[in-house]
Amino acid sequence: MSIFNYRKLHLSLAVVFIILGILLSTSYYARKKWDISPGPRKRKLIDFIDRQNKERHKLEYELKGLRADVTKLQKTAANSKGQIGAFAKEMDNLKKQSGLTSLKGDGIEVVISDATVVPSNRDPNNYLVHDYDLQIIVNALWRGGARGISLNGQRFVSTTAIRCAGTTVMVNSEPLGGPYKIEAIGSQSKLIKILKKDPDAKQVLQSYAKTYGLNVDVRQVDELKLPAYKGSLKFNDIEVVAQ
Known part of the structure; x- marks a missing residue:
């Protein structure tokens, strides 16, 4: 060269x-001037979420107390005579029907959870309990005449939806984890019958459970107690239709 x-x-x-x-x-120098490491930002986000959760729990506790005060006033009014007493009794009945008060009675309990073993060469999603699986069971119980339903302690009302955020099931904006316990108050024989008869519920509780190893337990329970709904009742997208 x-x-x-x-x-x-x-x-x-x-x-x-x-x-x-x-x-x-x-x-x-750019990294030194601008700290782009994910650690501090992640820590700030976690702290923010923790503060918001604490504030939410505090407000829920205050709301529970206010609702208890309203209930006492309504009971006092219900004992009075005339239109006020009749109105208070009607309000009490509507609250029971809408899930705003606790409910006691005989019913059934459905417990379902993810498969214990997942084969290495199979899709793991098939071995998990999803939001739509739970929705199918709940819908069947409503059709079977359930007077009240709760899922892991979350009472169902007209605005309740079962959603999935990643692998986490959300009910009433609360994250839930398995096993999932669905409690329904109503005629025990009718509720058991609908779960065996409804094609979608039968597929989840029998076919899927057998094929993918989902853990399922259905039993009759005497004297169930469902908690009152404790979330918000604010409607943002509702209008009164003119008669």
């Missing part, structure tokens, strides 16, 4: 190393 080629090679290498040095220096 000629002297000219050696010099050309050395010059090219020198230029490459200079550019590389500039890039490394720029990256170092």
